[in-house]
Amino acid sequence: MSVLHVENISAAYRRNTVLKNVSFTVEKGSLTGIVGPNGAGKSTLIKTLLNLHPPLNGQVYFFDSSLKRQKSRVGYVPQRGSVDWDFPTNALDVVLMGLYRRIGWLKWPKKKHKEKAMDALRKVGMEGYAKRQISQLSGGQQQRVFLARALVQDADLYFMDEPFAGVDAATERAIMTILKQLRADGKTVLVVHHDLQTVKDYFDHVLFLNKTIIAHGKTEEIFTASNITKAYGGAVHIIKEEALVDGDSSVD
Known part of the structure; x- marks a missing residue:
């Protein structure tokens, strides 16, 4: 059983096609970087898969079923810039929002829910900021809080849209430690990522996207x-030869 199976998904904004016949399958326990040019x-791919943006055509299967039936098994961390901080x-309270399906709408969270939320904050190093207004947090701290909200769901499949954007090096390392632990626990994670230099260190699978799938598979085989x-259409320059599988740094 695949965790995620996508068949011929297309999407557009007004009359501009941004995704065209995208198809791929993701297996359990993988950590996949979604990379491609601006x-x-x-981001549209993730939103379309999660029904946050309407597809033009295609089918998406979560655990061989629909998102509606498997929604409790799916976690999502949006771009920080899309959140009203x-x-x-x-x-x-932000982390507790990840437990609303268990708590129930219009019901107060119980002690066990708050303990679970605090444990998630502890995992991202933010337990000391539990009562801090989110508007008073730094960008990296805000990102950690939203990661905690996803963790508290205890999902099987996570989507993360540029979780490293605008964060400091310490936060990036902390987030990667958590993502690798999720993989070790048998979870599956897909991450929109922009830094080609770190792809080999961060992800065991990579998906190259430029409106359609360019390549998808194990990083050691696909990241060439x-x-x-x-x-990228040749509009990228790789500084370090070791960033590439085949050692060819002549991409410019």
């Missing part, structure tokens, strides 16, 4: 100069 449709709430050129 405007390649990476001025909303008057604290870090603990040839596929980078195909995805």
Whole structure:
């Protein structure tokens, strides 16, 4: 059974096609980096798979079923820039939002729910900021809180849209430690990522996207100069030879 199976998904904004006949399958326990140039449709892909943006055509299967039936098994961390950080709430309440399906709407969280939320904050190093208003947190701290909200769901499949954007090096390392632990626990994670230099260190699978699938598979096999050129149209320069599988740094 695949965790995620996508068949011929297409999507558009107004009359501009941003995804065209995208198909791929993700197996359990993988940590996949979704990479491609600006405007390649990476964020739109995640939103379309999660029914946050309407597809033009295609089918998506979560655990061989529909998202509606498997929604409790799916977690999502949106781009930090898409969140209203001025909303008057604290870090603990943000994490508790990830438990609303268990708590029930219009019901107060119980002690066990708060303990679970605090444990999630502890995992991301934010337990000391539980009562802090989210507007008072730094960008990296806000990202950690949203990661905690996803963790508290205890999902089997996670989507993360540029979790490293605008965070400091310490936060990036902390997030990667958590993502690798999720993989070790048998969870499956897909991450929209923009830094080609860290792909080999961070992900065991990579998906090259530029409106359609350029290549998808194990990083050691797929992360090549040839596929980078195909995805980015030659408009990228790899500084370090070791960033590539085949050692060819002549991509410019």
